[in-house]
Amino acid sequence: MNILVTLNSNYILPLKVMLWSLFFNNQYQNFNIYLMHSSISSEEIDDLQQFIAENGHELFEVKINEKYFENAPVLMHYTKEMYYRLLAYKFLPASLDRILYLDPDILVINPIDELYNTDIDDYLYAAAYHDIPVKEINRIRLRAYDMEAYFNSGVLLMNLHLQRERINEEEIYTFVEKNKNRLIMPDQDILNALYCKEIKKLSEIKYNYDVRYYYYNKILSNGEVGMDYIMCNTSILHFCGKKKPWQKNYSGKFYSLYKHYEILALQRRLKA
Amino acid sequence: MNILVTLNSNYILPLKVMLWSLFFNNQYQNFNIYLMHSSISSEEIDDLQQFIAENGHELFEVKINEKYFENAPVLMHYTKEMYYRLLAYKFLPASLDRILYLDPDILVINPIDELYNTDIDDYLYAAAYHDIPVKEINRIRLRAYDMEAYFNSGVLLMNLHLQRERINEEEIYTFVEKNKNRLIMPDQDILNALYCKEIKKLSEIKYNYDVRYYYYNKILSNGEVGMDYIMCNTSILHFCGKKKPWQKNYSGKFYSLYKHYEILALQRRLKA
Numbered sequence: 001m002n003i004l005v006t007l008n009s010n011y012i013l014p015l016k017v018m019l020w021s022l023f024f025n026n027q028y029q030n031f032n033i034y035l036m037h038s039s040i041s042s043e044e045i046d047d048l049q050q051f052i053a054e055n056g057h058e059l060f061e062v063k064i065n066e067k068y069f070e071n072a073p074v075l076m077h078y079t080k081e082m083y084y085r086l087l088a089y090k091f092l093p094a095s096l097d098r099i100l101y102l103d104p105d106i107l108v109i110n111p112i113d114e115l116y117n118t119d120i121d122d123y124l125y126a127a128a129y130h131d132i133p134v135k136e137i138n139r140i141r142l143r144a145y146d147m148e149a150y151f152n153s154g155v156l157l158m159n160l161h162l163q164r165e166r167i168n169e170e171e172i173y174t175f176v177e178k179n180k181n182r183l184i185m186p187d188q189d190i191l192n193a194l195y196c197k198e199i200k201k202l203s204e205i206k207y208n209y210d211v212r213y214y215y216y217n218k219i220l221s222n223g224e225v226g227m228d229y230i231m232c233n234t235s236i237l238h239f240c241g242k243k244k245p246w247q248k249n250y251s252g253k254f255y256s257l258y259k260h261y262e263i264l265a266l267q268r269r270l271k272a
Numbered sequence: 273m274n275i276l277v278t279l280n281s282n283y284i285l286p287l288k289v290m291l292w293s294l295f296f297n298n299q300y301q302n303f304n305i306y307l308m309h310s311s312i313s314s315e316e317i318d319d320l321q322q323f324i325a326e327n328g329h330e331l332f333e334v335k336i337n338e339k340y341f342e343n344a345p346v347l348m349h350y351t352k353e354m355y356y357r358l359l360a361y362k363f364l365p366a367s368l369d370r371i372l373y374l375d376p377d378i379l380v381i382n383p384i385d386e387l388y389n390t391d392i393d394d395y396l397y398a399a400a401y402h403d404i405p406v407k408e409i410n411r412i413r414l415r416a417y418d419m420e421a422y423f424n425s426g427v428l429l430m431n432l433h434l435q436r437e438r439i440n441e442e443e444i445y446t447f448v449e450k451n452k453n454r455l456i457m458p459d460q461d462i463l464n465a466l467y468c469k470e471i472k473k474l475s476e477i478k479y480n481y482d483v484r485y486y487y488y489n490k491i492l493s494n495g496e497v498g499m500d501y502i503m504c505n506t507s508i509l510h511f512c513g514k515k516k517p518w519q520k521n522y523s524g525k526f527y528s529l530y531k532h533y534e535i536l537a538l539q540r541r542l543k544a
Contacts, residue, residue: 109532227522231531250499257528259503260381 001029001116002099004092004158006036006084009044014246015104016051017258020265022108023055025235027270029113031057034092034099036084038064054269062091073176075186082186085153086172089163097161102236103154105244107258110235115207118157118200124166125191126157126200128208130240138192143182151199153188154238155208166198209234212241214253227253273301273388274371276364276430278308278356284316286376286518288323289530292537294380295327297507299542301385303329306364306371308356310336326541334363345448347458354458357425358444361435369433374508375426377516379530382507387479390429390472396438397463398429398472400480402512410464415454423471425460426510427480438470481506484513486525499525 003022007015023031033052035045045061052059069080084091085101092099100116102108120126129149138150172190176183183189191199202208205217205225217225230237237257243250245258275294279287295303305324307317317333324331341352356363357373364371372388374380392398401421410422444462448455455461463471474480477489477497489497502509509529515522517530 110535227527227531228520231528231535248500254528255499256503256526257532259499260529263382263503 001026001112002032002034002096004034004036004085004088004099004101005104006081006088006101007104008037008039008081009041011104012040012044012048013262014244015048017246017262017265018102018104018106018108019052019057020055020268020270021106021261022102022112023057023270024264025108026111026113032060033057034060034062034088036062036064036088036091038066038081056270064091072173073180075176075180075183078186083172085156085187086167086190087169088158089160089167090169092160097159099158099160101153101156101158103238105239106154107237107239107254107261108235109231109237109257110233112207112235115155115157115202115235118202120157120159120200121162123200124159124163124195124198125151126202127151127153127191128155128202128204130204130208130210130213138189143179149196149199149201150192151188151196151201152204152208152210152238152240153185153191154240155202155236156191157200157202167195205230206234207236209237210240211237211252211254273298273384274304274306274368276306276308276357276360276371276373277376278353278360278373279376280309280311280353281313281316283376284312284320285534286516287320289518289534289537290374290376290378290380291324291329292327292540292542293378293533294374294384295329295542296536297380298383298385304332305329306332306334306360308334308336308360308363310338310353328542336363344445345452347448347452347455350458355444357428357459358439358462359441360430361432361439362441364432369431371430371432373425373428373430375510377511378426379509379511379526379533380507381503381509381529382505384479384507387427387429387474387507390474392429392431392472393434395472396431396435396467396470397423398474399423399425399463400427400474400476402476402480402482402485410461415451421468421471421473422464423460423468423473424476424480424482424510424512425457425463426512427474427508428463429472429474439467477502478506479508481509482512483509483524483526 005015019033049059064084066080069083072080072083074080118126129151171194175190175194209230237254239245245252245255246262277287291305321331336356338352341355344352344355346352390398401423443466447462447466481502509526511517517527518534
């Protein structure tokens, strides 16, 4: 399976936890990890490469020259890394036709082969959306009145083949230029405003479970989607929001599970 | 390592979770699991034997004939199984000189070799005690005015050699007969009233962490003993109290961790 991650040095520890949980809960899979970045040091890359190899998988570095984005518009608090996820298809080997992008603030707790093998022949992406009220707010904010859903871009299955055919880099830059003041989460906003009709909907509970809404999801499902259900059926826990489980004073339903995986990721090597 | 468990059919699922967590977090150890019981069916024993073998370890059944306890006093809500832990030394092979008793409502999350190898040459047992106020209440209740601590008997390292020399079965029965109306947790009460001076104190935080008191322990330690500390240093989480994590509507800091281990225990086999 091809996995895409894009990040800077601050996220290397959570990336290791995410990857270890992915490897551990998908032990009969081989993973090729594509890391798109522009600023991670070669020592850090070597360390990551070793970590991934010791757990039986392979790292492919995709170093982006910032010059590539010389003429791309930028936003106040964001670097040009905001484009990496959307334009990954331009930098990845032409031989790849499918890749799964994963945020580093994720814990994989069950197999993901069904997710990876989702039929997306007619779609650019597959993703989950988190909430109907969220969609309404974003539809108005982004003036995308035909937006059908507001997808979360933290788990994004990509049809690279179709993206190479259909995605227009200039269209993205034009959209950013026009909407500069309205973009909050740039890549996610662009994804939704430009491509939401070409995104296949994934089950949020299975593949992008927002850990902040444990009680909300439990109540909404008349108690069905509780801890038992999640541990059996959810493959991807997503630690969305500002508070992260690797930071001090985090608290939450999945804190103990995350911290245990943190220790396992740092101490245990899985055999190939 | 020799591990002792004593239980009835109701605890087979939690026992599997406990054992799997023990095996998984102590992968370079060989475990001999001694199961003392009187009522578990041979089908259940076979299933358990297979579970333990598939994970690379060995089960030894120690079936107790109830006739053995024909003349032992009984308590209202308790069966004669209350004596098993205290009299295990009589039923285990004479070749064993050390064994670690573990309750089934436990999750092992780090290595236990240091615990197992604790020097107990001059002690009958090693155990942890949970709380000073608890000790005071129990000292008065059990009229054991020289009781120095009230130990929890859920994690109990046993010096079988010394027990064979020093423990007097009749003394236990006499104590039970005398204190019938005052015993709440019979084996733990007996252990404390008769032997508390011959118990080596273990670190509660490391080897018998009562999951109900997460905030209490965190505050008491000025924030030091939080999730980070526990995941690094604690080997044994003990799900004390009436509410158990395998039951519906449990809630607590370590719920997600427990339920994840439950799935792992049921689905994954560790190689020998």
